[in-house]
Amino acid sequence: MRRTRRITRRAATRSPAARIVVVTEGGSTEPAYLRTFGRIYGESSAVRLNIVPAAGDPRAVVERAITELRKLRGDKLASRDTVWAMFDRDEHPRFDEARILARDNGISMAISNPCFELWGIFHYRDYDAPLGRHECQRQLSQLCSTYVSDRGKLFDDLEVIRDRYADARQRAETSLVRRHEEGTPGGNPSTTVHLLTERIRSRR
Numbered sequence: 001m002r003r004t005r006r007i008t009r010r011a012a013t014r015s016p017a018a019r020i021v022v023v024t025e026g027g028s029t030e031p032a033y034l035r036t037f038g039r040i041y042g043e044s045s046a047v048r049l050n051i052v053p054a055a056g057d058p059r060a061v062v063e064r065a066i067t068e069l070r071k072l073r074g075d076k077l078a079s080r081d082t083v084w085a086m087f088d089r090d091e092h093p094r095f096d097e098a099r100i101l102a103r104d105n106g107i108s109m110a111i112s113n114p115c116f117e118l119w120g121i122f123h124y125r126d127y128d129a130p131l132g133r134h135e136c137q138r139q140l141s142q143l144c145s146t147y148v149s150d151r152g153k154l155f156d157d158l159e160v161i162r163d164r165y166a167d168a169r170q171r172a173e174t175s176l177v178r179r180h181e182e183g184t185p186g187g188n189p190s191t192t193v194h195l196l197t198e199r200i201r202s203r204r
Helices: 029-042 058-074 095-104 117-122 133-143 158-163 165-181 193-202
Strands: 018-024 047-052 082-088 108-113
Touching (some): 018 058, 018 193, 029 158, 058 095, 082 193, 095 108, 108 117, 108 193, 158 165
Parallel strands (some): 018 082
16 A cells, blocks of 8 residues: 655744844934834834933944944844944034944944934925034924923824835935035935834845
8 A cells, every 4th residue: 555645844934033233322312213113114023123222422322332242242143133323423522433433343323413303304304404403403393293302302203204204214315415425425414314224124
């Protein structure tokens, strides 16, 4: 009697979630945005987003990011794992020092010039003139109802972040191109926050 061969299928193996660690300069605005963004775009078994807030000035942010990267390496760093330093140009004296340190240690950067609030403005409108931090914050407060001093200056409007993100990303990309054409890469105004957000969305 001929035996029939039993075919067994292997259970599909799921790749481990990409770990994305973001060390932020700010303690409220940036973390609030990232948490909201993560709920919209990164809430998946493919992404594990960890936010380390209020690390200090750019140099301190990068130093903490290096520490976080070492932790990942100690826990078997995967090719999709990344550590980001999120900080502002503003008037920080150790800004260039922080960028070099990040570059030399494999830390990705999400930098805004003059500050993170420019990324918030890009969700609402175009903007392409140099401005200071206080003016940038003032403009965002006029556009975003949750960005007020007595609420911790939160830009976490879920509908705006969800529905206007593509516009913000395009404006951020345009800002970088224009500053490059002017011979001032990363100049005021510009931001690279979209590089981080796209990483969260890519799930690769």
